Amino acid sequence: MTSLSTATPPDLSGRNLSKRRAFANRTATILIGLCVLIAALPLVLVVWEVLSRGSSAMGLDFLVEEIPRNYREAGPGMGPAILGTLTITGMAALIAIPIGVLGAVYLNEYGKNRPLAKFIRTMADVMTGVPSIVMGLFIYVSYVIVIGEKNGFGGALALACLMLPIVIRSAEEMLRLVPDELRQASAGLGARKWRTTMTVVLPTASSGITSGALLAVARAAGETAPIIVTVGLTYMFKPDLFYGENTTLAAQIYRNATQPFDASQERAWGAALTLIALVFLFTIVSRVISSRFAIDKR
Template sequence: MSHASTGVQEHPAPTPPPAPGNSLSSGTLPRLAPLGFAAVSIALGVGIGAAAGWHSRVQWGLIAALLFLVISYVATSVVENRRQAKDRLATSLVWVCFLIAVVPLASLLWTTVSRGSGRLDIYFLTHSMAGVLGSEASGGVYHALIGTLEQVGIATVISAPLGLLTAVYLVEYGKGPLARAVTFFVDVMTGIPSIVAGLFILSIMLIAGLEPSGLMGALALTILMIPVVVRSTEEMLKLVPNELREASLALGIPKWRTILKVVLPTAIGGIATGVMLAIARIAGETAPIILLVFGSQLINPNPFEGAQSSLPFYIYEQYKIGESASYDRAWAAALVLIAFVMILNLVARGIARWKAPKTGR
């Protein structure tokens, strides 16, 4: 039964306007709005700090950071909505924390470069401190650079195989109380102070009647490096898909050969990166070197006999002299050490990119 048309056109009921502050279709701030908020916050922070008589730029920066968070949240709430305001507040908080972490690092790097670059030259890199007084402007870092390369090299030769084999055991074979004990002691060794490692090797030297040498310092650095290599290698081995292991074992290949030919080549990029970062971690250690190597003004290319120097010990030694020329040498040596660590990190990134699994066709 059909209803007759009444001739009256019905209109849908109007929808109520969205509640203010909760609409998903509100206005949108321009893309460069955060830069404007930052500029206003910096200006207000400087103005408030100057008006209050605060001369510390750190205080000005903290005020500007707080104002940036408040201005970003309020402006986004008014123009857009509260949901977008909360999202922008979280994003702004991440950026503020990032800048707070980067500013000291950038300040340290800038200070080191500005004060060390004036003394850093070929002469400084190719001469030692033999016969040079602390107040003289001559002398170089060659003997300390040789000591650092040899000590770090010996520590790497010892630590890399031990750390790699320990990580392979924990990932591929480790089960039961032994594996748990090894994991526990690796975690403990990761956090031990460097002076403890130096005291341990020093006690062995005193018991065995050994003389200070670069080898003793390298052994202390080995103790600090092994847990870093184990942890990084272990995580890289865990990232290798189990399907690769299962496919190899299904073909009848022994487990040791599967590890050698499948697992390790797959994770070699991350393993090399971990080793490089571990080297960078021990390159700046000073306490074990002071205890075990004793330092030397002469060039000693033999790490197994006699006192040696290193870049961290050289920096400490020159700063302790207290002369203007020694301060310049200390800053230049610090710049060399930073460059050494930076080169290692770049090499690690290059190896990781080179050995990364290829994607696509």
């Protein structure tokens, strides 16, 4: 008969290990949540400050009326700056997005790991970290001084240089997500590589490419330094981007915020709120496009 004193005690190591894992999981979740709150706090404070200060200036007149020439004069508007922002940023997008997408196609579909492709990737990464004022000075030296005057097209070139590396890298990442089976199936049907790229690869990655391009546009729309250097500080909008100084919301924020008058300060906050709304709109559109045309991977 077996003695009770020699019975094997129950093994609690598995239960203790499970408790430790649960505790570690809860601790990590709490820490991650705190980090998210800390990271989001400055953004919330900025948005709240802009909303509280800029909402008083907002209205239909503020969006369509001319910019007052006198800094002391109260009242709207920012109509020319809104048009200038949309026009100059749109021209920059027309320059940067096609070049960026074609560059990404070369890197992912043709260049692969060739020396030229590696060099382009390195330069794109370097350009991503270059300050915007450096891009503005580059366009000022290579374009503005050559033609002898500041104009909207110079600002579009500066913004295009800022957008280009973002478009290249984001589009390349989207092209990498396209399954190779699709390329092989197209090649098996006798399609050439360029036709496979145009009719299979690009349509499949179109949602991600569009989303990345719109995010690049949103980033460029808020740049101030290159606009001031290449476009100038004026209160008028000129539809002809190749003639004379122009204006944008970012330039008007700087122009009015540097003045001590209450009227100009109010216009600066209103312009900041308008710019944030435009950037938010671009971001929402990119998310909608990305979710609407995303590939169902289930």
